[in-house]
Amino acid sequence: MPELPEVETIASGVNRRVQGDSIVSAWFSLYREPCRTPAAEMAPALDGRRIERVRRVGKHIVFDLSYRGAASAQWIVHLGMTGRLLVSVAAVPVPPHTHAILRLASGRELRFVDARRFGRLALHTAEGGGFAGPGREPLTISKEEFAALFCGRKLSVKAALLNQRLLHGIGNIYADESLFRAGIRPTRVAGRLARERLDHLHTEIRAVLTGAIRAGGSSVSDYVDADGVRGFFQTEHRVYGREGEPCAVCGTRIRKMVVAGRGTHYCPRCQR
DNA sequence: AGAAGGACCTGCACGC
C-alpha cells in the first residue's frame, strides 16, 4: 500500500525518467473513469505540456506542467491502494487495468494502472496557488503545530493519524509502526495525550518515515519500469502484520484489533 | 461540526 515513503520513492523515480519530457497526447479509460476532473476536460489541459517536475505532496504525486515556458495546471495522481505509474516504450504491451496513458515526445508512455480502482486522477489549476494537499506534511511540521492538530480531538490517536486533513501521507502501516515506537496504545483519545507523549510521537513518525524512504529508495526504483515491477520494499515492520509473534522489545505477543475500521497491530505491554 | 461506519473495487489466501 503506497504511503508517504512509497509515494516519495515512486514520485522521484518517475521524475528521474520523465522530467523535461513533453506530453503529446493523453488517453483516459471511459469505463468508470478514475478522474475527478472529467477526462474530456483533463486531456486538452495535458496535451502539449512540458513536465517540469514530478514530486510528492502527502500521498499525491504532483506533475508540475508548463506550456510555452509558463507554468500551467498541475496533474495530480493518487495511487489509492494498488495504483502504479509505469514508464514504458510504446512497444511494451499495455497491462490489464490500464486507465490512463500519456504519450510522451520521447516516444515513451506514462501509464496509470490500477486493479482496485481506488486511485484518482485530477487537474489542479493555478488559482489559489499550487496543490498543497489536504493536510500538513509529517516530515516538516513542528512539534508545536503537531500537538495543536490533536488538541480537543475526541477520536482515537490512530484515527487521527489516518485523517489526511490533519497530517497527510500516513497510512495504516506507518500509523501502527509510529505508535509502537512511541509506546502509545492506538485506542488512546488523541486530545487527551500529554504533550511529551505527542512530542515523542512526532519524533517517531519522522524517524519511521525517513527510515523507510532511505530503505526503499533503491529497491523501489525499478517499480516504475515497464518490465521491472517488483512491488514495494519490505519494510522492517515491528508490529504491522506480526500478530501472534513476540514483540521485539519485550517478547509479549503482538495483538491485532480493529480501530477506526482498520486492522491495528500493537504490543499490549509496550503500548499504554 | 465532529465522529463513525459502510461502500467502493479486485486479487488473493483460505477452507471445504
Next chain:
DNA sequence: TGCGTGCAGGTCCTTC
C-alpha cells in the same frame, strides 16, 4: 481441482 467466502485498506459519502 474448484468454488465460495472473507479479508486487505484509502478515501468518499451518509448517518448520527
